[in-house]
Amino acid sequence: MGAECQYELAQAAYVKLALHALKHPAAAVNGLLVGRLLDGASSPVVVAVVDAVPLSHCPHHLPLLPTHELALNLVEDHFGAQGLTVVCYYHANALRDDADLPAVAKRVGDHIFRNFPRAAVLLLNNNKLEEAVKGKNREPVIWCAWTWV
Numbered sequence: 653m654g655a656e657c658q659y660e661l662a663q664a665a666y667v668k669l670a671l672h673a674l675k676h677p678a679a680a681v682n683g684l685l686v687g688r689l690l691d692g693a694s695s696p697v698v699v700a701v702v703d704a705v706p707l708s709h710c711p712h713h714l715p716l717l718p719t720h721e722l723a724l725n726l727v728e729d730h731f732g733a734q735g736l737t738v739v740c741y742y743h744a745n746a747l748r749d750d751a752d753l754p755a756v757a758k759r760v761g762d763h764i765f766r767n768f769p770r771a772a773v774l775l776l777n778n779n780k781l782e783e784a785v786k787g788k789n790r791e792p793v794i795w796c797a798w799t800w801v
Contacts, residue, residue, distance in 0.1 A: 656695065656696035656697070657696055657697045657698075657699060657770050657772075658696045658697070658698050658699070659698075659699045659701055659739075659740070659772060660690075660698060660699070660700045660701065661685075661701045662687075662700070662701060662702045662703070664702070664703060664704075665685055665687075665701050665702060665703050665704040666704075666792075668683075668703070668704035668706065669683060669685070669704045669706070669742045669744075669774075669776065670776075670781060670784075670793055672704070672706040672709070672744075673744040673776050673778070673781055673793075674781065674785065675709070676709035677778075678746060679709045679746050680709070680743070680744065680745050680746040680754075681706065681708070681709040681743070681744045682706075682707050682708060682709075682741065682742060682743045682744070682757065682760075683704055683705050683706040683707045683741070683742050684704070684705045684707060684723065684724065684727050684738050684740070684741055684742075684764075685701045685703070685704050685705075685738070685739055685740035685741070685742060685774070686701070686702060686703050686704075686705065686727065686731045686736045686737065686738055686739060687699055687700045687701040687702045687703070687736060687737070687739045687740075688700055688702070688735060688736055688737065688739070689739075689768075689770060697770060699739050699740075699770050699772075701739060701740060702736060703731070703736070704742070705723075705727050707720065707723050720756075720760050720763070721763065724738055724760075724763060724764070728767075737767065737768055738764050738767070738768065738771075739764070739768050739770065739771060739772070740764070740771060740772045740773065740774055741757060741760050741761050741764055741771075741772075741773045741774070742773070742774040742775075742776065743757040743773065743774070743775055743776070744775070744776035744778060744781075745775075745776075745778065747778075748778045748779055748782070749778075749779065750778075751775070751777075753773060753775050757773050757775070758773065760773075761773040774794050775794070776793055776794060777793050777794065780792070780793045781793040
């Protein structure tokens, strides 16, 4: 469990989560990232994230954990046939300067962790996202990754 872990985020997944956040700039958005664990013998362990599934963009939907559980089950069923599983959860806060991961994001991450012990929660940096759109910055828009490893 204590082994280091790296996450490789495919361009398609990165673009989807960034566009989801850009489409709803005044709302908190969240979604699931699907992928697979690559060769488990390598060190550090690599999780390949291949796709993103946007979930919601309404602040009143965020605390509804049963809705997220249903979404997790549906996404697992859909991508399971391709050998993929839910490996991460992403979240962007409604406020530009808010760098705190909300409790609901941690709870959804806990659910994912039960099925995928290398799970992570990604928090988007709205400031960098805005700068990227304006062409001022080409840095990744992910503020931080919170893991259980």
